[in-house]
Amino acid sequence: MKSDTLIIAGRSYSSRLIVGTGKYPNPDIMRRAIEASGAAMVTVAVRRVDLSRRGGDAILDAIDPKTVTLLPNTAGCYNAEDAIRTARLAREAGLSDLIKLEVIGDEKTLFPDTEGLLQATRVLVKEGFVVLPYTNDDLVVARRLRDAGAAAVMPLAAPIGSGLGVQNPATLRLILEEIRDIPVIVDAGVGTASDAAVVMEMGADGVLMNTGIAGASDPVKMARAMRLAIEAGRLAYEAGRIPRKPYATASSPIDGSIRRE
Amino acid sequence: MTVFLNGQEREAPDGVTVLGLLETMDVRPGRVAVEVNGAVVRRADYPRRGLADRDRVEVVHFVGGG
Numbered sequence: 001m002k003s004d005t006l007i008i009a010g011r012s013y014s015s016r017l018i019v020g021t022g023k024y025p026n027p028d029i030m031r032r033a034i035e036a037s038g039a040a041m042v043t044v045a046v047r048r049v050d051l052s053r054r055g056g057d058a059i060l061d062a063i064d065p066k067t068v069t070l071l072p073n074t075a076g077c078y079n080a081e082d083a084i085r086t087a088r089l090a091r092e093a094g095l096s097d098l099i100k101l102e103v104i105g106d107e108k109t110l111f112p113d114t115e116g117l118l119q120a121t122r123v124l125v126k127e128g129f130v131v132l133p134y135t136n137d138d139l140v141v142a143r144r145l146r147d148a149g150a151a152a153v154m155p156l157a158a159p160i161g162s163g164l165g166v167q168n169p170a171t172l173r174l175i176l177e178e179i180r181d182i183p184v185i186v187d188a189g190v191g192t193a194s195d196a197a198v199v200m201e202m203g204a205d206g207v208l209m210n211t212g213i214a215g216a217s218d219p220v221k222m223a224r225a226m227r228l229a230i231e232a233g234r235l236a237y238e239a240g241r242i243p244r245k246p247y248a249t250a251s252s253p254i255d256g257s258i259r260r261e
Numbered sequence: 262m263t264v265f266l267n268g269q270e271r272e273a274p275d276g277v278t279v280l281g282l283l284e285t286m287d288v289r290p291g292r293v294a295v296e297v298n299g300a301v302v303r304r305a306d307y308p309r310r311g312l313a314d315r316d317r318v319e320v321v322h323f324v325g326g327g
Binding site for chain 2: 020021022023024030043044045046047048049051059060070072073075085088089090091092093094160161188208209210211
């Protein structure tokens with residue numbers, strides 16, 4: 001398998017980076033950033049059409065669903081019922097079964113309500129959705145989501161939009177060790193390229209990010225940085241790093257060096 | 262009759278269809294999804310799905326998001 005191929009529910013995507021489409025300064029910068037990121041899948045939100053403004057669906061004017069796969073989300077849903085309704089509407093609007101499932105449990109941290117998340121996952125899987133749930137870094141919840149039929153699990157690195165990077169590497173590592181049969185995609189909290197490289201080096205199958213790129217001073221340049229970081233991190237993971245040691249080991253031969261007799 | 266369109270009360274012609282309502286909104290039917298009283302209406306059904314007084318209609322589309 002190629003290093004940069006991500007397989008979700010039997011479908012191959014040419015990048016391990018999934019990017020959001022929110023909060024860009026303008027549609028042109030968004031379009032160029034998505035291109036620079038190399039992402040094959042982008043997230044979108046589902047919202048009421050604004051009745052006071054005619055036309056104005058800029059998101060599909062800026063993104064061609066033939067060149068990138070749309071991954072609709074259920075952002076803003078605080079219970080399973082609303083998330084399920086939103087997913088059904090998303091399927092009708094986008095004609096695809098993919099859904100990034102969010103059931104939020106807390107306004108300040110935007111941490112997931114894992115009980116509602118599991119409930120919604122079970123219902124949507126039964127209805128034929130390819131469910132990608134945004135979850136916390138809890139191994140037991142990740143396992144239950146997998147057992148409920150989720151196509152991937154998407155634990156957070158840190159709160160959405162925080163840019164803190166991985167806060168609990170030890171717990172994330174446990175999920176990466178345990179969940180091997182479906183992709184583990186780290187979703188949220190990546191602030192800069194090294195944050196993305198770190199989770200890929202840990203063995204994550206992919207990373208989903210929005211603010212880290214859209215909020216950068218130069219989103220197009222950051223998108224390229226993230227692309228390179230994801231590729232570098234994945235290659236390093238596959239290459240197998242050297243063990244950490246407390247003392248030095250010389251890189252040059254000991255024999256044959258000149259010395260004072 | 263009155264329908265609740267995206268949470269707002271609106272006057273609509275008696276028996277208007279989903280497609281008819283979308284046309285008054287200047288919305289391209291191919292880019293939205295519609296729910297009536299909590300149930301999704303398939304796109305193919307827009308021309309024949311009639312609305313009744315007090316129906317709750319949601320018309321959504323994709324916007325930027327993470």
